[in-house]
Amino acid sequence: MRHSLEASDAIFASLLVALIMLVAGAISPALAQEALPSWNDTAAKTRIMDFVKATTTQGGESYVAPEDRIAVFDNDGTLWVEQPFYTQLGFMLDRIKDLAPQHPEWKEQEPFKSVLAGDLKGVAKSGEKGIVELGMATHAGMTTEQFSKIVTDWFAAAKHPKTGRPYTEMTYQPMRELLDYLRANGFKTYIVSGGGVEFMRPITEKIYGIPPEQVVGSTITTEFALVDDVPVLRRLPKINFVDDGPGKPVGINQFIGRKPIFAAGNSDGDYEMLRWVTAGKKPGFAMLIHHTDAAREYAYDRQSAFGKLDKALDEAVRRNWLVVDMKADWRKIFGWE
């Protein structure tokens, strides 16, 4: 009798272990499979994994409590394609064409005239002032709910000019894996982009697993109004906040209120964010995506009109930030390859 009890004790113990593993598995399923499968086995992958291991190993000197594991990602050129032009510029150009019948004056008025003629060089000639004008004509004058629907509808139909695929498929597979990997290790992932926050929010959950409240970006001024006694938020033609360059650490502080320990970018617009995240004695990881693959994506850096990477590239070398070489470090660039 004693023997039989011992036998079933052993069965019980092993079942208990199995149950505990099952529960643990439910909490962190991603740990069970190979991390970052679209990354080649180069130093870049190793550096990322070493940092994550160091900051998540309890008792280690670089251990960071889960609530402080904030990771921030630039969007254009870091999570999705920014060539031949920013996705949001593609949206603006399409919207101008859609709205043109209601604005006959645009036929003779720059920068609208160039947009309608498909003359991107003419648009570029109008400079920042012209781009802001296009932005206001397409992003303001409606409620936030209306704008969200316009954006959602556009993403459902619009195609990338080079690949002909939906913009939502123009995301980098290795970066989506990195987001998953960080989240599986207790990191909270945020987008911190120069792009418009309300242009990104309708789709970030679907394409990156990042909910609206974890998207920091540029904003235009909105105002509360009662229209026929119904509360709405109206989008006004006025820039409220530019979340780029020195605006990125400002935006992170304002929206998140914690200094991240991990930041990824790809251009000079990310420089201040990377400096801030790596400042001080606490752990801080900075990485830059270097677009080096003309065959599979695009190759550009110091001279590019979109995603210029010049000063930040020099600083990355000097400060030992991780520079990801897309061609060498990524096995796959897009999920559909």
Next chain:
Amino acid sequence: MRHSLEASDAIFASLLVALIMLVAGAISPALAQEALPSWNDTAAKTRIMDFVKATTTQGGESYVAPEDRIAVFDNDGTLWVEQPFYTQLGFMLDRIKDLAPQHPEWKEQEPFKSVLAGDLKGVAKSGEKGIVELGMATHAGMTTEQFSKIVTDWFAAAKHPKTGRPYTEMTYQPMRELLDYLRANGFKTYIVSGGGVEFMRPITEKIYGIPPEQVVGSTITTEFALVDDVPVLRRLPKINFVDDGPGKPVGINQFIGRKPIFAAGNSDGDYEMLRWVTAGKKPGFAMLIHHTDAAREYAYDRQSAFGKLDKALDEAVRRNWLVVDMKADWRKIFGWE
């Protein structure tokens, strides 16, 4: 032998059940105990629990997916005491006294002169302009890290003028239970306050279980700077955003990017937020805390300098928002009672 195996099978089964309950309990511990113990069994408690049940019951017509269960709470007068003056005003007054030795000119200069003389009526005479001046003198001119430390140190030492207790103990026990109860039911809880966001963030996790990134509030302008090549964020003497009145829905949209389904406030400054949250066909719950208990806390509404509740009280009746009568609906007000 067979008998003994069955016996230990039964032991095993019951242990397994206990373990599963333990695991389930770890996921939602609040569900196991009675909800809202500091609330009396009045209609207020029932209405709250009915709403939570309706929005969390799968298959029900009012069901709301967990990611959309956003609950927003005003802070002053809703989560903690705002009498005899706002906590942040207490901070300002103390800081002026601390900084006075470095500003001999304040002895002759309003509103500083009145603060140093302990003459609150004199301070009030300086109006909004005077308060802003006090705000800038105490909230700007340092880095965000320095300010966070100043605030943390102040909360560790400062005492409420009436009770002599730390301000961090002047929170409403029934509201802390409500925060817990909502979170246990899959809600994400936010503060949306007219108070300064960086004045609240250092303590909200500790006193409400609300992390810094879930605090929306008023902000002053900050700028990124390199000081001796070290990146810092400097707080400038300029108001950036006032998260009050019509600013509350604007702030929620900007920071959170989703419309909440639950909102709690206590003053006219919450009116637009409550209107917005209850607009449309989707479920939306609005509640106002009515300060009716002069013996245990304070009694005030339409005439109060802090937390004036006038228009919103009329609207609450008209729109059938829940008005919580502190005296009748709360068994306990403070945790230390």
